[in-house]
Amino acid sequence: MDKHTVVLERVNKVYGTVVKTQVLFDITLTVPEGQFLALIGPSGSGKTTLLNIIGALDRPTSGEVFIEGKRLNDFGEEELARFRNRFLGYIFQFHYLLPEFTTLENVLIPHWIAGGKRTREVEKRALYLLERVGLGGAAHKRIALLSGGQQQRVAIARALMNAPKLLLADEPTGALDTKTGEQVLELLGDIRKEYGTTMIMVTHNRDVALRADRILELVDGRLCKEVYPQRVGLTEAAAILEAYECNIEDAANELTPKGPSPSTGNLHKRGSKNF
Amino acid sequence: MVLLAFRIAFRFLRASRTQTLLILLGITSGVAIQIFLSSLITGLQANLIERTVGDAPHIIVIPRVQEPTSTVRERGALVLSTFGSPVQEEAKILSWQSTEAKLAQREDITVASPLVEGPGSIEKGDLVRSVVLRGVLFDRADRIYELRERTVEGIPGIGGNTILIGKDLAQDLRLAPGDIVRIATPQGNEGTFIVNGIFDLENATINASWVFLDIVPAWALLNLEGAISSIEIQIADVFAAERIAREIEREIPQYPIETWQKRNAQLLSALRSQSLSSYLIQVFILIAVTLGIASVLVVSVTQRIREIGILKAIGMTNFGISLVFLIQGGILGLAGSASGAAFGLLLVRFFQQVAARSGGAIPFSITTNFTAALTIVAISGAASTLAALSPARQAVRLLPIEVIRNG
Numbered sequence A: 001m002d003k004h005t006v007v008l009e010r011v012n013k014v015y016g017t018v019v020k021t022q023v024l025f026d027i028t029l030t031v032p033e034g035q036f037l038a039l040i041g042p043s044g045s046g047k048t049t050l051l052n053i054i055g056a057l058d059r060p061t062s063g064e065v066f067i068e069g070k071r072l073n074d075f076g077e078e079e080l081a082r083f084r085n086r087f088l089g090y091i092f093q094f095h096y097l098l099p100e101f102t103t104l105e106n107v108l109i110p111h112w113i114a115g116g117k118r119t120r121e122v123e124k125r126a127l128y129l130l131e132r133v134g135l136g137g138a139a140h141k142r143i144a145l146l147s148g149g150q151q152q153r154v155a156i157a158r159a160l161m162n163a164p165k166l167l168l169a170d171e172p173t174g175a176l177d178t179k180t181g182e183q184v185l186e187l188l189g190d191i192r193k194e195y196g197t198t199m200i201m202v203t204h205n206r207d208v209a210l211r212a213d214r215i216l217e218l219v220d221g222r223l224c225k226e227v228y229p230q231r232v233g234l235t236e237a238a239a240i241l242e243a244y245e246c247n248i249e250d251a252a253n254e255l256t257p258k259g260p261s262p263s264t265g266n267l268h269k270r271g272s273k274n275f
Numbered sequence B: 001m002v003l004l005a006f007r008i009a010f011r012f013l014r015a016s017r018t019q020t021l022l023i024l025l026g027i028t029s030g031v032a033i034q035i036f037l038s039s040l041i042t043g044l045q046a047n048l049i050e051r052t053v054g055d056a057p058h059i060i061v062i063p064r065v066q067e068p069t070s071t072v073r074e075r076g077a078l079v080l081s082t083f084g085s086p087v088q089e090e091a092k093i094l095s096w097q098s099t100e101a102k103l104a105q106r107e108d109i110t111v112a113s114p115l116v117e118g119p120g121s122i123e124k125g126d127l128v129r130s131v132v133l134r135g136v137l138f139d140r141a142d143r144i145y146e147l148r149e150r151t152v153e154g155i156p157g158i159g160g161n162t163i164l165i166g167k168d169l170a171q172d173l174r175l176a177p178g179d180i181v182r183i184a185t186p187q188g189n190e191g192t193f194i195v196n197g198i199f200d201l202e203n204a205t206i207n208a209s210w211v212f213l214d215i216v217p218a219w220a221l222l223n224l225e226g227a228i229s230s231i232e233i234q235i236a237d238v239f240a241a242e243r244i245a246r247e248i249e250r251e252i253p254q255y256p257i258e259t260w261q262k263r264n265a266q267l268l269s270a271l272r273s274q275s276l277s278s279y280l281i282q283v284f285i286l287i288a289v290t291l292g293i294a295s296v297l298v299v300s301v302t303q304r305i306r307e308i309g310i311l312k313a314i315g316m317t318n319f320g321i322s323l324v325f326l327i328q329g330g331i332l333g334l335a336g337s338a339s340g341a342a343f344g345l346l347l348v349r350f351f352q353q354v355a356a357r358s359g360g361a362i363p364f365s366i367t368t369n370f371t372a373a374l375t376i377v378a379i380s381g382a383a384s385t386l387a388a389l390s391p392a393r394q395a396v397r398l399l400p401i402e403v404i405r406n407g
Helices: A047-055 A078-085 A103-113 A118-133 A148-160 A178-194 A234-242 A249-255 B004-016 B018-052 B094-102 B138-145 B168-175 B204-209 B213-220 B238-250 B265-303 B305-313 B318-357 B370-389 B389-397 B401-407
Strands: A004-015 A021-032 A038-042 A064-065 A088-091 A166-170 A198-202 A214-219 A220-228 B059-061 B109-124 B127-136 B151-154 B161-168 B180-184 B192-200 B210-214 B232-233 B257-259
Touching: A004 A038, A004 A047, A004 A198, A004 B204, A021 A047, A021 A220, A021 A249, A038 A047, A047 A064, A047 A166, A047 A198, A078 A088, A078 B059, A078 B232, A078 B318, A088 A148, A103 B004, A118 A148, A148 A178, A166 A178, A178 A198, A198 B265, A214 A234, A214 B059, A220 A234, A249 B094, A249 B161, B004 B018, B018 B257, B018 B265, B018 B318, B018 B370, B059 B238, B094 B109, B094 B138, B109 B138, B109 B213, B127 B138, B127 B204, B127 B213, B127 B401, B138 B210, B151 B401, B161 B168, B168 B192, B168 B204, B192 B213, B204 B210, B210 B213, B238 B257, B265 B370, B265 B389, B305 B401, B318 B370, B318 B389, B370 B389
Parallel strands: A038 A198, A038 A214, A088 A166, A166 A198, B127 B210, B161 B192
Antiparallel strands: A004 A021, A004 A064, A214 A220, B059 B232, B059 B257, B109 B127, B109 B180, B109 B232, B151 B192, B161 B210, B180 B192
């Protein structure tokens, strides 16, 4: 059996204490090691919240989260921070690089956070990653002097610095023009294959999603569709995504009677055990 | 993590150069003023105390007031008081040589000078003035009152029938060195003396009333015969007076002891309130500096919400993030107070030169108080780090997802 990088068990997320808004309903999900999973869905469907929970940036209101076999529910704030640094790499819509540091230093920051020294080997790795993202010549430039696409590529190099087991990308091309976005996606795909890294990407762009091994669509906080584009073919995959009906049964069941609370006995089984 | 926090703190400060420089300037001037003020007050007070007690006894051993025990006068004549009250004897120290010997053993006492004191009148021609006769051993008294230095006319010295009189008395009676005067006492004794010199003790009352003469003629004039009125003592450290007085009291319990502090209570309370107001000013400067640093750092947190968010997202712990801001506060505080200290000491030096060149217009000099300067630097440094607590907490409370979600 494949090793699972991500295992979610009946994850619910409710925001607010007085006015409660439930954004995730009983999400049960596993992501095997090395898979490229695209999370899609209309805005407000909860895909970013789901990504943040997987990325140990947010905690579920109920349910369990296992990443790399570690039960995140057991971790305190500082432990979570160390876990993120050690096992996860993030690429956000905006690069959020530190303008006070050079390109190379920005790539080195995750290593520094881990308490590492700036040795020659470490610097070599950072330089290699920068070269890999096509920015070998910009290592000592200030961040402000780089273009948007270049900055996003620095952010990718930074995400890879600590050799993460899981890459999380939230609309990584959202702030880029089509051509630059294309380059960034290609780069991400190549790197992922090269290192065998598991990657989960949130996107609202179906074309982007179709590059993934697996697509999951969220609707109103529930898993609605699941597609393996390479297996079914891109045309068929696109057709499934176009269709109105969900192809995950229990999510569909719950879609019709709108809004039963997860605690009032639901029939949810593990939604997607199809590996 | 600590190293990284230092690195980030430095870069943040360097990136917002203008803010950093302005707040450094603020801390510098605050600390400089604090150091200058504390040096000024210390110098001023030291000067004031020196002027008050430098040429005066620090501790005085006085005789106990005698309870009237008999109606018989010393001389043996039986006198019944007109008003029915018993005869009150003059308070005096009888066995003063042994007392003095005990005092001489103490190393912290610079000089102990026996004094025979009493009222008298001085006559020149038809002019009569009442004076305070002070019979002393000249060499001892000189070490307290610096009579040699302070004799402005004539010869500084007494012995036999020569005396020293004050400047104002001399003016009043038109006396010059070499003049002959008659001194009489209420005891009915009198003698003829030669004015040897005229002193100026920088105190009008003393200059108008004190007459220094040798202890032997003073005994005769005041009917004290071998006893003395008090022992005046100077010590090396004026502020040890109370402690030394208590110790002396234990050694010679038969005599009360008075200190300069007791005699100058008003001056001391004035000095205390001066110190208090100086401390108050310093505290407010410190508060202003601290608030300045805090506000700069709060702004810095707000400006850098995204960077803080991403640092936390990629694994910087809350401890590390708080450290970034505490270090910024510490750097600002230390650098600012160090340059403030340098500037403050420069101000002190400048003042010293102005005072030296003023030709007495500024009648005191101030000394650089390094201990105080170090204390101020340490306190400011600590306060600046504390000032960073609130911005640090703000940074800790920041959730990375909020920053990431809102772009």
